[in-house]
Structure formats: C-alpha cells, structure tokens
Amino acid sequence: MPLTAHQPSRGGSAVAFAARSAGKAIGVVVFNGFSLPEMARLVEAFQLANTMSAPHADAGLQSAPWRVTLLSPSGGRIASDSSAFVWTEGFDEHVPSSPFDTLFLVEGSGLSAALRDRRVTHWFTRAESNGERLIASARSLRWLRAPSRRAAAFEDAHTIHHDAMRHASRVSETRFAAALQLIEADQGAAIAQRVQRQIAHRTESPFPVSADAIAKRGPSEQIQAAMHWLEAHWNESVAMHEAADAAAMSERNFLRRFKIETGQTPNAFLQRLRFDAICRLLVQTDLPVEHIARRCGIGNGVRLARLLRSRLGVTPAEYRRAPVL
Structure with missing residues (x-):
C-alpha cells in the first residue's frame, strides 16, 4: 500500500498524512x-x-x-x-x-x-x-x-x-x-x-471467489467449526492440522481459507484467545503468573511476561495493579 507518511522524529511523532495546516x-x-x-x-x-x-x-x-x-x-x-x-x-x-x-x-x-x-x-x-x-x-x-x-x-x-x-x-x-x-x-x-x-482492485483475490466477498458474508460453516474447536482447545498444545481436521480440510487449504474468511491466521486467532484469557485471569484471580502461563498454554511465566510487555508494555504485576496503556 503506497503511503505518503510524515516520518517520526526521535520515535515519538505520529504517522500523519497531508499538511497539518489544511484539510x-x-x-x-x-x-x-x-x-x-x-x-x-x-x-x-x-x-x-x-x-x-x-x-x-x-x-x-x-x-x-x-x-x-x-x-x-x-x-x-x-x-x-x-x-x-x-x-x-x-x-x-x-x-x-x-x-x-x-x-x-x-x-x-x-x-x-x-x-x-x-x-x-x-x-x-x-x-x-x-x-x-x-x-x-x-x-x-x-x-x-x-x-x-x-x-x-x-x-x-x-x-x-x-x-x-x-x-x-x-x-x-x-x-x-x-x-x-x-x-x-x-x-x-x-x-x-x-x-x-481502487481499493477493491488492490485487494482482489486470485481465487474464483474474492476475499472481500467472503469477508462480507462471514466465515463458512467449516471455518466456524474450526474456530469453535480452537476456542475449546486454546489452553492445550495445538497443532494446526487438528484444527484443519475440524474444518474437514487439508491443512494447506484450511490455512488459506481461514485467513481469507476471518482476516487473520489461525495462529493469530489462537494467540488472541490465549492473550484474552491471560488478561482476564490476571485481573480476576490471584493465581501465580507461572500457573496462569501453564493454564493458557504459554509455557512459563517468563514467556507470559514477555508477551504482556510486547503487547501492552507492562509487567503482569503492573497490569494487575492498574491499566497501563
């Protein structure tokens, strides 16, 4: 996507388009x-x-x-x-x-x-x-x-x-x-x-049914079945071929169709489910961070802390005390 951006100086300015004095x-x-x-x-x-x-x-x-x-x-x-x-x-x-x-x-x-x-x-x-x-x-x-x-x-x-x-x-x-x-x-x-x-032309899919048309009508029953399966198994070690099986598709076709129909990859969807659960458990419970990490399929507290830092810029303890944006 060709963007004409005002580049940030010293990393703090926003991306801005056109002149600030007009429009x-x-x-x-x-x-x-x-x-x-x-x-x-x-x-x-x-x-x-x-x-x-x-x-x-x-x-x-x-x-x-x-x-x-x-x-x-x-x-x-x-x-x-x-x-x-x-x-x-x-x-x-x-x-x-x-x-x-x-x-x-x-x-x-x-x-x-x-x-x-x-x-x-x-x-x-x-x-x-x-x-x-x-x-x-x-x-x-x-x-x-x-x-x-x-x-x-x-x-x-x-x-x-x-x-x-x-x-x-x-x-x-x-x-x-x-x-x-x-x-x-x-x-x-x-x-x-x-x-x-022009935007529709740039986002056209090379497949017979365009990605835009699929997105407008929502995920198919097959992809919804896979989403439900991921929602039921997000806290486990998930292999994408298992989610593909739930959709009755080959893994390659499943990965392609999931991205087209939902706008995100199956792994991104899975990580969102896990991240939401982490945030919810940090606020609603007093469970140790290590326990939450294992329950949410993250592995350990170090990985959980790294994930929270990258997404929200806070530690688990800081997030529990108050929202830090």
Whole structure:
C-alpha cells in the first residue's frame, strides 16, 4: 500500500498524512492488537481521496481535503495483531481547540485496559462534546457513553473486545463505509466510487471467489467449526492440522481459507484467545503468573511476561495493579 507518511522524529511523532495546516482532521485510534489491514485501508481511502483531488487544486498536499493522524491513548509504538508496530500520537497532544472532524476506533486486545482508564473515557467524552464524530462498534460506543458502567467488572470490557473480534469483518466494513460516506459528502460520489473501486482492485483475490466477498458474508460453516474447536482447545498444545481436521480440510487449504474468511491466521486467532484469557485471569484471580502461563498454554511465566510487555508494555504485576496503556 503506497503511503505518503510524515516520518517520526526521535520515535515519538505520529504517522500523519497531508499538511497539518489544511484539510479536515481524521483520527484513527488504535489499541494494542488492532487490525493492521483495517487501519491501512482506512488511511489509504483518505489518501486516495487526497490524491484524486490534487490535480484540480494545483497546490498539492497543502490543499488536500483530508489529514489523517494515528492516535493511541499514550502515543508511541503500538503493536498490531500481526506484531507489526506503528507510531502514534497520544491523546494529550490534541487539545480542545483543535478537534478532529471524525474519530475511527479500531479496537484491539488493548481496548479492555483502555476502557478501565477514566482519562481515556473522559477524552472521548470531551471529543463528542466538541462535535467530533466517533465511528466504532456499537458496544464500544455504548460503554464510552455510559459513565455509570465504567467501574463495572473487567469481564464486561473483555466481552466488548471478544464481541468485536467475532464480528470483525462486519464492523470493519461499517467503518470503511463511513469513510466513503465522508469522502462522498465532501468531494462527491464520483471520487468516493473511484476510491472504493481502487481499493477493491488492490485487494482482489486470485481465487474464483474474492476475499472481500467472503469477508462480507462471514466465515463458512467449516471455518466456524474450526474456530469453535480452537476456542475449546486454546489452553492445550495445538497443532494446526487438528484444527484443519475440524474444518474437514487439508491443512494447506484450511490455512488459506481461514485467513481469507476471518482476516487473520489461525495462529493469530489462537494467540488472541490465549492473550484474552491471560488478561482476564490476571485481573480476576490471584493465581501465580507461572500457573496462569501453564493454564493458557504459554509455557512459563517468563514467556507470559514477555508477551504482556510486547503487547501492552507492562509487567503482569503492573497490569494487575492498574491499566497501563
């Protein structure tokens, strides 16, 4: 995906597109474990819209209609679900006098911790009071707009993430559609349609049924059977040929179809299940870290601590005491 990015200086600046002095501000908010393909597709949609409008403006990016910024609660390096990292700006860098037009929330495993932090929910409340639109899953929006629920049990926040993960394809399509609607309202239907066609062309599958068409209709019964099998055996030593057997497919075909139909590899799905269980057990129980690691199929406490550090930037003890974003 060709991206024209403002590169971070000293590792702390966000990826930003177009000039800061021009265009409507779009914020793409990511949490640890976010979907990298979805984030990239949202960013590319606005970048393409900028590119398509540039010939008419004869002033390049200075008059581009959109400027897109990647955001996270604390800023800095954020890990995607594929372990690739992006640099983001923190919420504190954006004051009420410079609001965004629209904020897209791309949920991830780090969402659970974020929703337990009053600073985060207050930032979103302030954003909406400034007239900034929030585009996110329905459950995330309900949580952010219900102050009385913010002190609720951790499992409620976990459920929000698990629900978003199950319906990732549908939620992703809804956010992308919202991006196209913004482009259409500002630049007209012709550019919005060109953006949609160009992105669809770049993501076409070489197989008879396109990946986009499969994602829209959701996982097949065979892939759902494999997902249920993984959900039942996530805490065991799992071989992918066993999951393929549950789907009644060859292992090679299973790996290909799972990726197309869910947007992630079977191993990434399995690791999400394990990571969610680790976070839940750390908060809900007093079990030793070594015990949790063995129960969740991680092996030992050292590997668990390394995983938590890479995903959330905290130790198990720190995560138990309070959410650290």
